[in-house]
Amino acid sequence: MTDEGQTDSQGKGVRSLSSAIKVLKMLDLVANNPEPSRFTDLQKQSGLLRSTVFQQLRTLVEAGYLDLRDDGRYQLSLRCVALSAMAMRQMDLTDRIEPLLDRLARRTHLTASLTMIRSGRPTIVQRVEAESLIVARQTLGADMSLLLSASGRVHISFQDPKALEAIAEGPGLDPALVAEIRERKIAYTPSGLGVTASATPVFDGGGRCFAALSIVGVEEVDIRAHDADLLEFGAAINAALRPASAG
Known part of the structure; x- marks a missing residue:
């Protein structure tokens, strides 16, 4: 019926x-x-x-x-x-994602983080630090730049570019760069920041980007060498968040 x-x-x-x-x-x-x-x-x-x-x-x-x-x-x-708190509980976000962040950090020896847009900026909501002598430390709850962070560039490219660029510092991302990020599903930090990072989108059950998965290390790290790892774990997180009825 x-x-x-x-x-x-x-x-x-x-x-x-x-x-x-x-x-x-x-x-x-x-x-x-x-x-x-x-x-x-x-x-x-x-x-x-x-x-x-x-x-x-x-x-x-x-x-x-x-x-x-x-x-x-x-x-x-x-x-x-x-509603946000209830959504987090219903999605069981921490229990489902943290083991994957831990595995990503162990494989790449880089800090793995999950960001969401809060108050107009990417905010770290979960992170696992790499077990390494030299790590790029990220603080839980820290805000990052929309335009200069890899996570921010993912949020701009996959969420609502017009809405996010309207509050971004500066003129916004080059449309060609946005198109490249959407095609590759990976964004990178620009050089000269002292750290290097890459990020990929995380989608909810409705196929909407609501978060970004990133790995970050010191500037000497070849971050692009870990593209396959980042995409693999991004896909694993997307699968973990997919409703059972969608499987």
């Missing part, structure tokens, strides 16, 4: 609500800004009509996902914090 409007238990043949998707994109814009968002900034970032932006923001406020501050700016509500 199926619910009214569904053709089967998977919902095949049922179209998504385009209006809901547009509202959720506005929520993403607010979430990706490092500070509470001004109406004018959101209108500029989205490229939508003023009336449309107002309607979407009002919908999100009334639904409890955004708070409208006294100064007129919009920010994520505590409901979003609760």
Whole structure:
């Protein structure tokens, strides 16, 4: 038996609500800004009509996902914090990913990390340090540059380039570089930073990039020699996060 409007238990043949998707994109814009968002900034970032932006923001406020501050700016509500915590528990993220990070660090002798976008910047949410005399140390919870870190470049290339580049420091990534990163599924740090790193996207069950897996070492390391390892463990993490019903 199926619910009214569904053709089967998977919902095949049922179209998504385009209006809901547009509202959720506005929520993403607010979430990706490092500070509470001004109406004018959101209108500029989205490229939508003023009336449309107002309607979407009002919908999100009334639904409890955004708070409208006294100064007129919009920010994520505590409901979003609760949803984030519940998502982490349901995905069992730590238990499923940490063993893979540990294996990647042991194989490459490099520090392996997982980053997510928080307050508009890539933030380290999990990491395993390499067992080596010389390591590039990364602090759990540390923020990184969107444009200069390998993880940041992955987030820009695979998440929402327009939204993320709007809050990035500088003019944004070269479109040719974004295309190359999307094709190779690997991004690298530029030279001269004292460390070297590469990163690959991590996708949720719906096929959306929500995190980046990276390896980092001192600048003398030939990071590209570990491309195959990074892609292998990126695929393993994606498989570990895939819902059982999708297998």
